[in-house]
Amino acid sequence: MPTLADVGKAAGVSRGTVSNVFNRPELVRPELRQRVEAAARALGFGGPDPKGRLLRDGKFNAIGFMPPGAYAIAEVMRSPYGRELVLGVSLACDEAGTTLSLVNGTDNTRFASIREALVDGFILGHSGDIGLITSAQRRRLPFVILESDAGPDINSIKIDGRRGAVAAVRHLTGLGHRHFAILSIRRTPGPPIVHMPGQAKRPLLAGFSLDDERLDGFKQGLAEANLSIDDVPIIETTPGDPSAGAIVFDNVPEATAILTMSDWQAITILDEAVCRGIEVPGHVSVIGFDGTAESARTTPPLTTVAQDVIGKGRLAARMVLDNQPPRQLVLPVELVVRASTAAPRAKIR
Amino acid sequence: MPTLADVGKAAGVSRGTVSNVFNRPELVRPELRQRVEAAARALGFGGPDPKGRLLRDGKFNAIGFMPPGAYAIAEVMRSPYGRELVLGVSLACDEAGTTLSLVNGTDNTRFASIREALVDGFILGHSGDIGLITSAQRRRLPFVILESDAGPDINSIKIDGRRGAVAAVRHLTGLGHRHFAILSIRRTPGPPIVHMPGQAKRPLLAGFSLDDERLDGFKQGLAEANLSIDDVPIIETTPGDPSAGAIVFDNVPEATAILTMSDWQAITILDEAVCRGIEVPGHVSVIGFDGTAESARTTPPLTTVAQDVIGKGRLAARMVLDNQPPRQLVLPVELVVRASTAAPRAKIR
DNA sequence: ACCATTTTTTGGAGCGCTCCAAGAATTTTG
DNA sequence: CAAAATTCTTGGAGCGCTCCAAAAAATGGT
Numbered sequence A, B: 001m002p003t004l005a006d007v008g009k010a011a012g013v014s015r016g017t018v019s020n021v022f023n024r025p026e027l028v029r030p031e032l033r034q035r036v037e038a039a040a041r042a043l044g045f046g047g048p049d050p051k052g053r054l055l056r057d058g059k060f061n062a063i064g065f066m067p068p069g070a071y072a073i074a075e076v077m078r079s080p081y082g083r084e085l086v087l088g089v090s091l092a093c094d095e096a097g098t099t100l101s102l103v104n105g106t107d108n109t110r111f112a113s114i115r116e117a118l119v120d121g122f123i124l125g126h127s128g129d130i131g132l133i134t135s136a137q138r139r140r141l142p143f144v145i146l147e148s149d150a151g152p153d154i155n156s157i158k159i160d161g162r163r164g165a166v167a168a169v170r171h172l173t174g175l176g177h178r179h180f181a182i183l184s185i186r187r188t189p190g191p192p193i194v195h196m197p198g199q200a201k202r203p204l205l206a207g208f209s210l211d212d213e214r215l216d217g218f219k220q221g222l223a224e225a226n227l228s229i230d231d232v233p234i235i236e237t238t239p240g241d242p243s244a245g246a247i248v249f250d251n252v253p254e255a256t257a258i259l260t261m262s263d264w265q266a267i268t269i270l271d272e273a274v275c276r277g278i279e280v281p282g283h284v285s286v287i288g289f290d291g292t293a294e295s296a297r298t299t300p301p302l303t304t305v306a307q308d309v310i311g312k313g314r315l316a317a318r319m320v321l322d323n324q325p326p327r328q329l330v331l332p333v334e335l336v337v338r339a340s341t342a343a344p345r346a347k348i349r
Numbered sequence C: 001a002c003c004a005t006t007t008t009t010t011g012g013a014g015c016g017c018t019c020c021a022a023g024a025a026t027t028t029t030g
Numbered sequence D: 001c002a003a004a005a006t007t008c009t010t011g012g013a014g015c016g017c018t019c020c021a022a023a024a025a026a027t028g029g030t
Helices: A004-011 A017-023 A029-041 A050-057 A075-076 A080-096 A110-115 A132-140 A161-175 A209-224 A244-251 A261-275 A292-297 A307-324 B004-011 B015-023 B031-043 B051-057 B073-078 B080-096 B109-116 B130-138 B161-176 B211-226 B244-251 B265-278 B309-322
Strands: A061-064 A101-102 A121-125 A143-146 A153-161 A180-185 A193-195 A234-237 A259-260 A283-289 A303-305 A326-329 A334-336 B062-066 B100-101 B123-124 B143-146 B155-159 B179-184 B191-195 B234-237 B255-258 B287-292 B303-306 B328-331 B335-338
Touching: A004 A029, A004 B328, A017 A029, A050 B051, A050 B100, A050 B109, A061 A307, A061 B155, A075 A261, A075 B080, A075 B123, A080 A101, A080 A121, A080 A261, A080 A292, A080 B073, A110 A132, A110 B051, A121 A132, A132 A143, A132 B234, A143 A307, A153 A161, A153 A283, A161 A209, A161 A259, A161 A283, A161 A334, A180 A209, A180 A244, A180 B073, A180 B255, A193 B211, A209 B303, A234 A244, A234 A303, A244 A261, A259 A261, A259 A326, A261 B123, A261 B335, A307 A326, A326 B109, B004 B015, B004 B031, B015 B031, B062 B080, B062 B309, B073 B080, B073 B287, B080 B100, B080 B265, B080 B287, B080 B309, B123 B130, B123 B309, B130 B143, B143 B309, B155 B161, B161 B211, B161 B255, B161 B287, B161 B303, B161 B335, B179 B211, B179 B244, B234 B244, B244 B265, B255 B265
Parallel strands: A061 A101, A061 A121, A121 A143, A143 A153, A153 A326, A180 A234, A180 A259, A259 A283, A283 A303, B062 B100, B062 B123, B123 B143, B143 B155, B155 B328, B179 B234, B179 B255, B255 B287, B287 B303
Antiparallel strands: A101 B100, A193 A234, A303 A334, B191 B234, B303 B335
């Protein structure tokens, strides 16, 4: 690979002049410029190597997005929520002329990824892993963490998940539902976990604030209707697990209403319901979370706890781009009632 | 920002030793190591700055994805096709432990972006702009261009658009359709362009091989049914233009079948049809392109010319990651018949 | 033709790091 | 206990570039 110096030698000029030819051509005499350009062409030199500039200037002109939990970029791109989040981030990046790096973080390489990412700041998908946060702090770059309580010194953005969860339950109990199932999120790879009532270790307050908060909201909503969350089966699946629907229907056939943690999960339920000839909302009501574009297009359209995912992504990007003093934002949610919920009519089957 | 040298000074050791503490801790005596670590902590040094390493090693460990045409990252993320493409790329990146940089390329900054992207290779979304390709070649990095004929020296991957287009038309003429409208892609920002039959400059062979090829396929398919593409109105809209449906219905009310260049466009038509009370496929048949996941979820589900978008993205990433001698791949397409096409029944209105 | 300006070109300094050969310290061996 | 072997630590070199102050060349005015 030829360098500026090589081209300079070939053209009989100095390193600095060649640099000028490429970066501030107006500074160099046209005749000389042409000679240099010819030399560059002859050597197959395609412009100054960004590595050198980088070291000099110290700016990557990029922000990094690190997938939530232990998941990979591809899993983010698969999820409706993840896609909208990335879309929002990319919107802000487009505006700022910044590159968006989707930083890969597999379990063991995650910390290294944070240490080494070629970015000027980053966005951490939610994660209960405190190590990640300290890793990020060490890097001394602006960053923001999503859907995680990380204290007052750290940029964070989250939605009011508790309120959303309460609203979801109120809507359903208001419709007359008394038999629920909750589809929660399993944060580690693996098959679904079924927590039936009465079992010892129920997944409340497991350390992931996103889920905790929503479960707590469900609990509160149920309590308002004199129901106890302890009587409600809770099933945890990884976000896109296609078997979620089957597990729920198999384990909780008596449920007339299913609360989920994401539209994606709700869609899984809908799909399985179609397979089994279970009518939604005839036999069972299903409620999503996030209010992604997909939720409006399902059959039937999903009732869901909507948030502005795109706006959140954009805001997150702006936060790291602007590098202001840390703020903790809590964004509102809104229950969007569509056609996947109705008064209970009949038991399944 | 403290550097290795600063930490070294503070701990009374050399730069090199500090580097070893962070990169090959087993080489340095535990006692010394701890002293260095303490010094690092005291100075708030969070590990060697990647910039330095980068210059030394010369590998970014990242590949860049540059949006097709003149569009921005956000526009890619909005389009069903773009999302699946990026998903495919990210799949390969996950496997390779590589970062995926979504490189921003607005019109004028695009060439600079290619020159400066901090990547080891890149994927160019399709583009008729030959300048981009030479730009990419100058950079001397492995790259692949999508949906573009770029000659034998350049990695390229495309689908067999012509065959797909022919299949789409055959399907519709076989159903008895004689009145078509074509929704094509406008490559420059701006409002839709309507080309009615008999007008001078029709958009055939405009220089963008993706569109050209498909239009050519439509032409061939129509010819097989003794129809001429010169009698078919062609409307060009930017990929996500929501007004596409309205423009088509307003300008070509007699069409019983609408051919599009993407599922996204077809979905636009479907949406507008709902607004106007036009039945699909009762009043008009609509056919998509790409076979994205979305196409299966519309109402009615779309008949579409399917390709393996995710596979294509993955393949593209592998190509630049592997850096083999240039290849030109043409991937197959398959007509997927769903419910958005049927025999013509009645004129609209 | 000469000096004062203005325009061009130059090359040193330094960005932060890792590699590596060589030197220093320590441990082992005879 | 000295010499040999081993383990640690060091600091120069160099990655490719841009900035900048200073030198060189060109230009203009008299």
